[in-house]
Amino acid sequence: MVEVGFYSLCFGLCLALYGMIMGLYSLFRPNIGVVSSARNALIAVFICVLLSSFVMWNSIFFHDFSVKYVYEHSSVDMPPLYLFTSFWSALEGSHLLWTLLMSLIVTLSLVTVKKSNISLYPALCVAYGCSLSFMLFLTVTFSAPLTRMFPVGKFGEGMNALLQNPYMAIHPPMLFTGYCLLIVPFAYSFAALVRGGFTTEWLSTVRKWSLLAWAVLSIAIFLGGKWAYVELGWAGYWAWDPVENSSFMPWLALTAGIHTLLVTDKSGRLPRMMLFLFMLSYSLTFQGTFITRSGVISSVHSFAESNIGPAYLLWVCFLVSVSIALVFTRGNRIQGAAKSNEWRVSKESALLFTNFFLLFLLALVFIGTLLPLIVEATRGIKISIQQPFFNAFAPWIGLCLVSLLGVGNLMRWKNGKIEDPIACLLFPFIWSTAITISLAIQKNFDFKSSFIFLLVIWTCGILIMDLIYKLKILRWNGRILLKYNRPYLGALIIHIGFLFAIAGFAGNYRGISAEANLDLNQSTHFNGYTISNEGLNYNRNYNAQYIVANVKSKDEKSGEVTIINPMRSKFTNNEQWFNEIGIHSTFWHDLYIVLASFDVNNQSISLKMSFNPTVKFVWTSLVIMVLGAILSLTHRNKKRSLEVDEFGNVLGNQDSLEDLLSESIERSPLNTQFASKLVSTLLILCAIVVTLFGISGVSHAEDVKPTQLNPLMEDVAKELRCPTCQGVSILESGTLQSIAMRTEIEKQLLEGKNKPEIIKYFKESYGTWILREPDANSTLGLVIWAVPIIGFILGPVFIFMAIRRSRKNQEKENIALFEEIHLFIQKKKAEVKS
Incomplete structure (x- = not known):
């Protein structure tokens, strides 16, 4: 049975190569029969990979430990869910899953090619065949999932605990x-x-x-x-x-x-x-x-x-x-x-700036991810580019994108005209400013939170005003908007979801963390909550055993009592203890508790507690954005959306606005009134949602921070990386080495040393690699910091200059063309006179 799966992959590789070669042949000598055979061969690849996948799953579920992958990544005591997912828990299986999904997508794409795109078949077969050939080649060579193992293993080694x-x-x-x-x-x-x-x-x-x-x-x-x-x-x-x-x-x-x-x-x-x-x-x-x-x-x-x-x-x-x-x-x-190279201040130029910031972030992430590898490989020097470096730029990029999102949506295509800018820009600004000032006074906002809050709410207001303007042009006929402008509505929802995400990310600036050691029935106060140790329980399920802490949290304002169960887990295939987080989640914040350590004999526990504002809005933003994408995907017309100019003419459509209105609804006052009321109700609901969204930026964090963590130690520790982890500081890491480093920081602080002296000590002990961001005092570190800063500043300037240059060049071309036409006319007149 296992051999059937392997030879099925080999046959699929042959079919993929055939489809690629025949597609390449058809690019130079088009032939319907050859193209059809290439298409059918690529579709058949899916059947081959699917058969091999069924063989793989059969081996996993029936514990065929003669297959090396099955033995190394599954076991007889694993839960059924993770037995199923062990298929993709390691390289060979995940590569097979990737190949299976790719062959499925290729099949769906080939069978849904539109008639107007049939001429693309040869090139499509080349691209699909080449990719499938590469994937299948690796699946039968470097990443073969159905390799036999002798002697046959027993019980299985199990899946990586973090993946369960x-x-x-x-x-x-x-x-x-x-x-x-x-x-x-x-x-x-x-x-x-x-x-x-x-x-x-x-x-x-x-x-x-x-x-x-x-x-x-x-x-x-x-x-x-x-x-x-x-x-x-x-x-x-x-x-x-x-x-x-x-x-x-x-x-x-x-x-x-x-x-x-x-x-x-x-x-x-x-x-x-x-x-x-x-x-x-x-x-x-x-x-x-x-x-x-x-x-x-x-x-x-x-x-x-x-x-x-x-x-x-x-x-x-x-x-x-x-x-x-x-x-x-x-x-x-x-x-x-486009035949003209002229750019104006318009919606497309706003999108051009949007693309710059997206691609700037892409370049920043690409360089920040690969540069340490390149420097170490070429110069033998270890450098560290982690969260602080990216966070130094990401907020500025996000603010630029939010600003462009609001103003750019109001602009028209091919010109920068904004209809009623006072109402569309000033009214949301006044509204958002009033809300921000009021809440900043009540909740003691700092400048950073206030500014982000103001900008996000202002942009939300602009999006709502843009929707109102479009409905106004369509005479408040929401049915036409829904029929012809679903891509616009979908984009509106996606952008609101993006703003939700920005508000959620901004909550990180107000997050609070603390640690506490609690004996049985002992309590501590943490940011408006009373946290009590109610004892430990032991539990076992399938291949894992759990130490469960019963932590009672009491909201000191409302009196609400909640039992939170942070746990530590140990799996049969690993002696290490893993975290199972306990979270009390509300609409406004998460109370996040980690069981750092425990003593079963006296029932004492050590907790790491975090208060995370607006986290739920990060997850909510995904739901909103996906709903917007689904709405956009339901659009059936070839044109992306209906555009109406300032004179009421429908752009790119032979029908007039009156014809579209007549098609959408019957001409009766009752229907018109009902449609208007329905649209008005929807707009009011949108306003309520935006208002709630605004309030969401507040969070219920108290003004007084807990004192369990030494703020000086925290300030130093967050700038040093965990030597054994990737991407986290020693403040966040729970490894023994990070704990020892935190202890050393506490010791040096007690000795009277300041932050620069402690940082210097760790740099001398570990090298500059221990820093979470490039060292600006070194030449290489200075270059790494300077290049993105210069690019971020000069990039928009160059784009703006290019737009101005394009207008001047177009004006010169128009003048030259006019002079050429004038000379041609004069020449013809002279010929007629003669």
Whole structure:
């Protein structure tokens, strides 16, 4: 049975190679029969990989420990859920899952090609066949999941303990699905460059696949953050870990690509950038696997190492090289691009600035992730680029994006006119300022929180005003808006979800942490809560045993009592104790408790407590953004959305506004009145949601911070990295080495040493690598800091200058053309007179 699965993969590899070769042949000598055979061969690849996957699952569920992968990553005592998910718990299985999902997406893409895109079949077969051939080649060589093992093992070694979590059971399939969905925009972009153009149907198809990939990839990234939040015990969800960054980079490139597609669709501009970004986003999906599996970094995400890393590195280089080569050699042949190079202050120029900040963040993450590896490989010097470095730039980029989001939505295409700017900009600003000042006084906001709060609420108000303006133009007919402008409504919801996320991220600035050692029935006060030790329990389930702490939390304001159960777990295949976090979650904040240590004999416990404001809004933002993406995907018309100019004319549509209104509803006062009331009610509900969203930025944090942690020690510890972890400081880490380093900091503080002296001590002991950010006192560190700062400042300036230059060049071209026409007319007049 196992051999059947292996030979099925080999046969699938042959089919993928055949589809690629026949597709390549058809590019030069088109033949319907050859193209059809290539298409059918690629569809059959899915059947082969599916058969092999069934064999793999059969081996896992029936504990066939003659298969090496099954023995090493499953066991007889594992829960059924994690027995199922052990399929993708390590390199070989996850690669097979990736191949299975990719072959499925390729099949769905090939059977849904529109008639107007049939001419793209040869190029699509080349792109799909090449990718599937690479994946299947690795599956039967470096990453063979069905390798036999002799002698046959017993009981099984079990899955990595960190992976036995519900969120990690879902995260990898979602992540690989998002990665695989990106192959469709990649293949269509490849085909457009080979063909030399694209159609409206092409834009519609790529838009739907890329938006679906964006939604799925967003879900995967958030699930990964949720796993880190509930499993690792450092009270955070995003540490700018290299593997986290590797999943974030394709998302950034894809987001920029979708915005560029909108510009290309509406104005015909930036077609080459659009194609390159879609190809780049797919290329970057393989970088994470290279980093994770090559062993070049130590990360909580690096669950296995193998010699497959160089193959992925070569593949990424190949894809990026092909993308760049095609864009530079074939990009100038793209048909359907804008005939004029003139740029004005308009919605497309706002999107151009948006793309700059997205791509600047992409470059920052890319360099920050790979530069330490490159410097160590070339110069033998270890440098550390971690969370503080990225956090120094990310808030500024976020604020720029939020500002562009509000103003850019109000602008028109091809001109920067904003209808009724006083009402659309000033009224939301006054409203948001009043709310911010009121709450800042009541809740003692600092300047940073107040500013973020003001900007986010102001942008929300602008989005609502933009919606009101569009409904006003359509004479308050929400049915027309819903029928023709679902992409706009979907984008509006996505952007509101993005603002929710910004508000949630901003809560990190007001987070509070503390530690406490509690004997049985002893209590401590923490940020408005009374935390009591109610004793320990022991529990066992399948392959794990748990020490459960019964922690009673009492809200000192409301008197509400909650039992929180932080735990420590130990698995049969690992002697290490792992964290199982206890969380009391409210609408406004999370009370996050980690059982740091315990003593079963006297029932004493040590707790790490964190008060995390607005965390729930981070998870809520995902739901909002995905709902917006789903609404956009339901749009069936080829045109992205209905646009009406200031004279009431419908742009890009032969029907007049009156015809559309007549088509949408019957001309009766009752229906018109009902529609108006319905729209008004929806607008009021939106206003209420935005108001609640504004209040959400407040959190119920008290003004007085607890005193369990030494603030001086905390200030020093957060700047030093854990020597054995990746992406976290010694303040957040629970390893023995980090605990020893915190103890050393406390000791030196008692000796009267200040922060620079303590930092210098650790630099001399470990090297500059122990710092979480590049050392600005060194030449290399100064360059690493200076280059992004200069780029962040000069980039928008260069774009603005380029826009002005394009207008001047267009004016010169117009003058030259006018003079040429004038000379031609004068010449003709002279010929007539003669």
